[in-house]
Amino acid sequence: MEGHIVLKNVQKSFGPKQVLRGLSVSVKKGRSLVVIGGSGTGKSVMLKCILGIIRPDAGEIRVGGESCIGLKGKDRDAFLARFGMLFQGAALFDSLTVWENVAFGLIQGRGMARHAARDIAVEKLSQVGLSSDVAALYPAELSGGMQKRVGLARAIAADPEIIFFDEPTTGLDPIMADVINNLIVDCVKRLGATTISITHDMASARKIADDIAMIHKGQIIWQGEANKVNVSGNAYVDQFIHGRADGPIQMDVLKA
Amino acid sequence: MVLGTMAETGRIALFARDALLQGMMPRYYIRQIALQFFRIGYTSLPVVALTAFFTGGALALQIYLGSSRFNAESLVASIVALGITRELGPVLAGLMVSGRVGASIAAELGTMRVTEQIDALVTLSTNPQKYLVGPRLLAAVISLPLLVGIGDTIGIFGGYIVGTRSLGFNEYAYLKNTADFLHASDVTSGLIKAAVFGFIIALMGCYHGFNSKGGAQGVGRATTNAVVSSAILILAANFLLTSLLFGD
Numbered sequence: 001m002e003g004h005i006v007l008k009n010v011q012k013s014f015g016p017k018q019v020l021r022g023l024s025v026s027v028k029k030g031r032s033l034v035v036i037g038g039s040g041t042g043k044s045v046m047l048k049c050i051l052g053i054i055r056p057d058a059g060e061i062r063v064g065g066e067s068c069i070g071l072k073g074k075d076r077d078a079f080l081a082r083f084g085m086l087f088q089g090a091a092l093f094d095s096l097t098v099w100e101n102v103a104f105g106l107i108q109g110r111g112m113a114r115h116a117a118r119d120i121a122v123e124k125l126s127q128v129g130l131s132s133d134v135a136a137l138y139p140a141e142l143s144g145g146m147q148k149r150v151g152l153a154r155a156i157a158a159d160p161e162i163i164f165f166d167e168p169t170t171g172l173d174p175i176m177a178d179v180i181n182n183l184i185v186d187c188v189k190r191l192g193a194t195t196i197s198i199t200h201d202m203a204s205a206r207k208i209a210d211d212i213a214m215i216h217k218g219q220i221i222w223q224g225e226a227n228k229v230n231v232s233g234n235a236y237v238d239q240f241i242h243g244r245a246d247g248p249i250q251m252d253v254l255k256a
Numbered sequence: 257m258v259l260g261t262m263a264e265t266g267r268i269a270l271f272a273r274d275a276l277l278q279g280m281m282p283r284y285y286i287r288q289i290a291l292q293f294f295r296i297g298y299t300s301l302p303v304v305a306l307t308a309f310f311t312g313g314a315l316a317l318q319i320y321l322g323s324s325r326f327n328a329e330s331l332v333a334s335i336v337a338l339g340i341t342r343e344l345g346p347v348l349a350g351l352m353v354s355g356r357v358g359a360s361i362a363a364e365l366g367t368m369r370v371t372e373q374i375d376a377l378v379t380l381s382t383n384p385q386k387y388l389v390g391p392r393l394l395a396a397v398i399s400l401p402l403l404v405g406i407g408d409t410i411g412i413f414g415g416y417i418v419g420t421r422s423l424g425f426n427e428y429a430y431l432k433n434t435a436d437f438l439h440a441s442d443v444t445s446g447l448i449k450a451a452v453f454g455f456i457i458a459l460m461g462c463y464h465g466f467n468s469k470g471g472a473q474g475v476g477r478a479t480t481n482a483v484v485s486s487a488i489l490i491l492a493a494n495f496l497l498t499s500l501l502f503g504d
Contacts, residue, residue, distance in 0.1 A: 053375050080381045091376040093368075108285070109381030154380075164379075 002065060004029035004194045005050065005162065010059030012045055012218075019045050020056065021218035027211070032188060032195045034209035034226070036202070036240060038249065042218040043198040044088075047164050050196075051083060052076060063162070081109065084155035084193075085164040086184075089171075090147040092139035092154075098125070099135035102153045110158070124153040127190075128183050145176040149183065156187050163188065165197035169204045181207040202241050205229075214240060216249065271463050278383060279390030288391040296357050296392070296458070297399030301406065303356060304349045308407035311344050312336060312414025320423050332423070333430045334437030336415035341438065342502075345408045346400075346446045347494050350453035353400065354486040358461040361392055362482035365465025366475035374466070389462045393455060400454030401447040408446065445501045452497060453490050460486035 003026030239247030468478035
């Protein structure tokens with residue numbers, strides 16, 4: 001069976017810098033794939049290529065069996081309506097209140113009436129553990145953890161079939177990171193969504209992943225079930241998950 | 257350098273084309289448009305009014321000093337009116353608004369770019385060109401002529417105050433000279449210039465904001481580029497429009 005999201009030999013360069021070098025990966029419907037890898041290896045670019053924010057130079061991207069590169073107009077709107085995304089810094093609109101942020105896709109993207117969208121926003125906020133009192137606040141009045149929760153509520157507001165999580169626990173303390181991980185698992189199970197998450201945080205990866213893939217220099221070098229990541233037999237994966245400085249992955253560190 | 261400038265010009269032209277095409281097609285974000293009219297038009301009124309008032313007053317003083325050498329003091333009222341409506345009103349309002357609004361647009365959109373808020377708009381099925389650029393362009397193109405119309409009136413009033421209170425002109429004669437020499441085309445040419453300047457200010461602010469990168473430093477660079485490029489383009493466009501509207 002072909003995966004719900006399939007990338008084949010995707011390539012992307014920015015000037016002379018080749019970021020994706022023939023990346024291929026597949027996620028089955030309803031599964032949660034976590035992509036791990038160092039900084040600058042192409043994780044975020046991969047997600048943006050799927051969403052059409054960045055156009056790949058070559059390769060194929062299929063979602064639900066249909067190619068999604070170069071979509072325009074209503075086809076693109078319909079395609080994007082299937083997605084939700086939690087950004088690394090939450091990316092909340094700071095000129096809008098919390099409920100307006102959560103309801104944004106419903107009001108602006110789908111033309112829903114504001115009062116109906118507000119009710120849904122408050123319900124989604126309660127699903128991520130935030131009371132209705134928070135709804136009228138502005139993002140600047142919230143802590144980092146609360147902003148992530150609002151970002152999660154916004155990502156699930158339209159009950160998307162696919163959700164992307166871009167480093168969902170970065171910048172959070174370990175307890176809040178675990179709270180966010182639990183919320184992600186709960187929300188994804190409730191929606192039955194297919195998800196791709198990218199993270200450096202192995203605790204987060206182990207918690208939310210059904211499958212794990214490792215990206216290195218713009219290519220997927222290992223993919224398997226999450227419970228097999230410790231016995232992958234791949235030296236790159238071993239070095240990354242144990243956080244060792246020594247190994248096949250050499251960091252560009254200036255030594256004194 | 258030359259190739260770089262040509263490439264940048266091409267990118268700005270493509271950005272303007274996309275913004276115009278996207279902005280003209282539904283859906284229209286009425287709340288955003290109203291908000292931008294308030295930000296660009298209404299909140300710029302004090303700075304444009306003060307600039308026009310003091311410019312009108314200074315112009316009356318300078319023209320009086322110059323014309324008195326040729327015993328042509330009676331021309332003060334008419335030259336103040338022509339100078340304000342044809343040139344100084346639209347150009348100074350354009351430059352003041354570019355400093356105030358162009359910088360604000362570039363900083364706001366630049367921050368939205370580096371904090372991924374523009375990418376977030378895309379994932380929420382909202383076209384950023386339509387939602388962010390279209391309303392700003394529309395509001396600036398319509399607001400600037402309105403601001404200049406008000407600025408023209410206040411500038412002429414500034415000249416009138418200086419002329420009648422400080423230079424000893426008769427109030428009735430000053431107003432009559434202004435009205436007799438001023439033609440409708442003097443005013444409309446300034447308003448046409450203002451609409452073009454409004455487009456330039458919003459376009460430069462949006463373009464540099466949209467393409468900012470590199471965190472806080474990138475946003476700062478975008479803001480500077482937006483103000484400098486719109487100021488230069490306003491002065492260049494003013495020369496071209498003056499040639500077109502008043503040339504033989």
